[in-house]
Amino acid sequence: MIEIKNLHANIDGREILKGINLTVNKGEVHAIMGPNGSGKSTLAQVITGREDYEVTQGEVLFNGKNLLELSTEDRACEGIFLAFQYPVEIPGVSNTTLLKNALNSIRKYRGEEELDAMEFLTLVKKKMSLVELSEDLLRRSVNEGFSGGEKKRNEIFQMAVLQPKLAILDETDSGLDIDALRIVANGVTKLKSPENATIVVTHYQRLLNYIVPDFVHVLYNGKIIKSGDKSLALELEDKGYDWVIEEAAEFA
Amino acid sequence: MSSSTELKEQFLKQFQSFENTLNGERELPFHKIRKDAIEKFSSLNFPSVKDEEWKYTNINPLLSKEFKSADSIPEVYSEFIAKYLFDKKEFITLVFINGYFSKEFSEIDSLPKGLVLETISEAIKKHPKLVHNYFSKSASAEKNIFTALNTAFADHGTFVHVEENAAIEKPIQILYVTKADDIFVSPRNLFLISKNAQVKIIETYAGIGDKTYFTNQVTEFVVDQNAVVEHVRIQDEQLQSYHISTMSVDLEKSSNFSSYNINFGGSLVRNNVNVRFNDSFAECRLNGLYVTEGTQFIDNHTAIDHAKANCLSNELYKGILNDTSRGVFNGKVFVRQDAQKTNAYQQNKNILLSNDALVNTKPQLEIFADDVKCSHGATVGQLDKDQLFYLKARGIQEKEAKAILIYAFASDVVHSISMLQVRDQLEALLAKKLL
Numbered sequence: 001m002i003e004i005k006n007l008h009a010n011i012d013g014r015e016i017l018k019g020i021n022l023t024v025n026k027g028e029v030h031a032i033m034g035p036n037g038s039g040k041s042t043l044a045q046v047i048t049g050r051e052d053y054e055v056t057q058g059e060v061l062f063n064g065k066n067l068l069e070l071s072t073e074d075r076a077c078e079g080i081f082l083a084f085q086y087p088v089e090i091p092g093v094s095n096t097t098l099l100k101n102a103l104n105s106i107r108k109y110r111g112e113e114e115l116d117a118m119e120f121l122t123l124v125k126k127k128m129s130l131v132e133l134s135e136d137l138l139r140r141s142v143n144e145g146f147s148g149g150e151k152k153r154n155e156i157f158q159m160a161v162l163q164p165k166l167a168i169l170d171e172t173d174s175g176l177d178i179d180a181l182r183i184v185a186n187g188v189t190k191l192k193s194p195e196n197a198t199i200v201v202t203h204y205q206r207l208l209n210y211i212v213p214d215f216v217h218v219l220y221n222g223k224i225i226k227s228g229d230k231s232l233a234l235e236l237e238d239k240g241y242d243w244v245i246e247e248a249a250e251f252a
Numbered sequence: 253m254s255s256s257t258e259l260k261e262q263f264l265k266q267f268q269s270f271e272n273t274l275n276g277e278r279e280l281p282f283h284k285i286r287k288d289a290i291e292k293f294s295s296l297n298f299p300s301v302k303d304e305e306w307k308y309t310n311i312n313p314l315l316s317k318e319f320k321s322a323d324s325i326p327e328v329y330s331e332f333i334a335k336y337l338f339d340k341k342e343f344i345t346l347v348f349i350n351g352y353f354s355k356e357f358s359e360i361d362s363l364p365k366g367l368v369l370e371t372i373s374e375a376i377k378k379h380p381k382l383v384h385n386y387f388s389k390s391a392s393a394e395k396n397i398f399t400a401l402n403t404a405f406a407d408h409g410t411f412v413h414v415e416e417n418a419a420i421e422k423p424i425q426i427l428y429v430t431k432a433d434d435i436f437v438s439p440r441n442l443f444l445i446s447k448n449a450q451v452k453i454i455e456t457y458a459g460i461g462d463k464t465y466f467t468n469q470v471t472e473f474v475v476d477q478n479a480v481v482e483h484v485r486i487q488d489e490q491l492q493s494y495h496i497s498t499m500s501v502d503l504e505k506s507s508n509f510s511s512y513n514i515n516f517g518g519s520l521v522r523n524n525v526n527v528r529f530n531d532s533f534a535e536c537r538l539n540g541l542y543v544t545e546g547t548q549f550i551d552n553h554t555a556i557d558h559a560k561a562n563c564l565s566n567e568l569y570k571g572i573l574n575d576t577s578r579g580v581f582n583g584k585v586f587v588r589q590d591a592q593k594t595n596a597y598q599q600n601k602n603i604l605l606s607n608d609a610l611v612n613t614k615p616q617l618e619i620f621a622d623d624v625k626c627s628h629g630a631t632v633g634q635l636d637k638d639q640l641f642y643l644k645a646r647g648i649q650e651k652e653a654k655a656i657l658i659y660a661f662a663s664d665v666v667h668s669i670s671m672l673q674v675r676d677q678l679e680a681l682l683a684k685k686l687l
Binding site for chain 1: 636639642643645646649650653656660661663664
């Protein structure tokens with residue numbers, strides 16, 4: 001589904017990603033772990049097309065298309081979804097406005113009919129139960145006055161409505177208590193299908209108890225220095241990152 | 253001769269022709285008000301940027317033009333008019349074209365009890381006492397050359413008198429349409445809202461055609477004890493036009509006045525909004541929105557005079573400026589020595605959509621009482637990058653994403669308008685301008 005080859009990216013002239021190679025196939029869940037400042041969120045933002053980052057080398061193919069040539073909005077329409085680490089508040093824009101515009105923009109891009117008000121409402125109500133959000137949220141402004149947990153649940157709710165091919169969850173577990181974490185993780189798990197893929201960016205193993213990854217990668221200093229299966233996450237939880245970093249240094 | 257004196261000569265000459273069209277009406281006592289006003293006009297000078305009140309507003313482009321008075325009612329496409337009209341079943345509708353009342357487009361049959369609604373020229377004849385008592389009192393022609401000019405040519409416009417205890421449920425829409433043909437129009441409104449009365453009035457100014465025109469407009473409001481008024485003013489004049497307006501509002505005890513001053517059109521627009529609290533416990537909300545593009549220039553000068561104690565004013569003006577357009581906001585709030593327990597809040601917020609757009613904003617509070625709550629603030633910024641990215645990351649195209657954010661920015665100016673149809677139309681006008 002997505003092939004990342006030798007990806008280098010800068011912000012303000014500083015290199016953050018220093019040659020990322022990663023392939024995610026449909027039906028797979030990949031976890032990207034690593035200490036703070038290793039470039040995890042940068043990778044998520046670069047895939048989404050944040051303009052603050054400059055890609056200096058490498059390529060990203062998404063279902064065969066050159067992703068780096070597409071605008072952020074067209075990437076979303078192709079099926080990429082980022083659940084933000086810090087979802088922004090947008091006073092004056094209701095969740096309904098956001099979702100309706102987003103959904104119909106994506107449908108239009110794919111040459112599908114736009115949904116009318118009734119169809120939209122039916123869909124949205126169905127998806128709300130997935131993350132246990134109440135309907136009055138629809139009328140509220142996007143994330144305005146939401147608690148941390150509500151913001152994260154709202155991200156997963158949006159994901160449920162937009163049904164992306166590739167979902168990237170950027171530190172979705174940070175700041176969540178155990179109940180909220182379970183709700184969010186259950187939502188994500190229910191959305192999993194053989195046709196879509198998920199990249200979970202996190203630095204704790206905890207979330208991976210609920211969203212079980214097929215592959216775990218350790219990102220350090222802008223590179224993936226180790227990959228493994230779900231047992232790697234447990235090992236990291238147990239022993240920290242130092243041993244992986246030392247191991248990688250020996251090979252370098 | 254400078255262009256300013258030339259334009260003045262033109263208007264003075266046209267006043268003579270105007271007088272000739274009045275025939276017998278020249279003998280009415282009202283005509284003396286016009287004659288005094290034209291004399292005042294003749295003795296005053298057009299303002300220049302050297303005047304503090306016009307510091308950022310250069311009216312030379314207006315002064316260099318020639319305008320003739322409109323002498324007849326032209327044909328205007330009904331589709332154009334329909335764009336601005338609300339449902340005639342739910343609104344009382346008056347349409348003026350080039351200043352002339354259009355029976356064809358208006359709907360003023362079967363007025364509700366307690367509502368007197370006339371054109372100004374009819375009111376002069378039918379209600380001379382009321383007109384004499386209130387006309388040109390709130391908005392004085394003494395110091396303002398444009399008000400003097402409007403008063404001199406006062407013949408077209410609307411007279412509303414809501415009688416005591418009458419609550420008029422149907423909103424009144426007054427649409428002034430001008431067909432651009434190098435003409436000037438002087439719409440004049442006198443709105444008298446009696447004790448315990450309630451009314452909603454929408455004034456719309458719109459233009460069509462490629463040439464230019466000059467709308468010089470004055471509205472006077474007298475809002476008596478306990479009266480409640482909701483007033484929306486929509487200015488969507490054609491882009492070659494000039495528009496200068498003064499709205500003057502007198503508020504009596506415990507009255508409540510909400511104003512929504514929405515501006516989309518015009519090449520050069522200057523609005524003066526003056527509110528006086530003549531007695532205590534009155535409230536007013538002054539909301540404003542200006543949306544400019546190209547080389548448009550829109551200037552809003554508001555002044556709130558807290559002359560008496562225990563009144564509340566809440567002012568919110570927002571600007572959205574694109575291309576090389578310019579905006580001016582000047583908001584004066586006077587709190588006089590007697591006006592203890594005044595609450596006065598003022599905000600002006602602007603979004604610049606291009607690097608070349610410019611806004612001059614000047615809040616001006618003069619407070620002479622010591623037990624008051626007053627605040628003011630002004631901001632100028634761009635669209636929030638993170639919000640824009642968020643919307644785009646959800647698949648919304650950039651243009652729509654910007655429009656959504658701009659509409660959100662504007663929404664708190666208009667969201668308290670009680671008339672859904674009016675809010676919908678404003679949303680449509682805003683969308684048309686943004687997309």
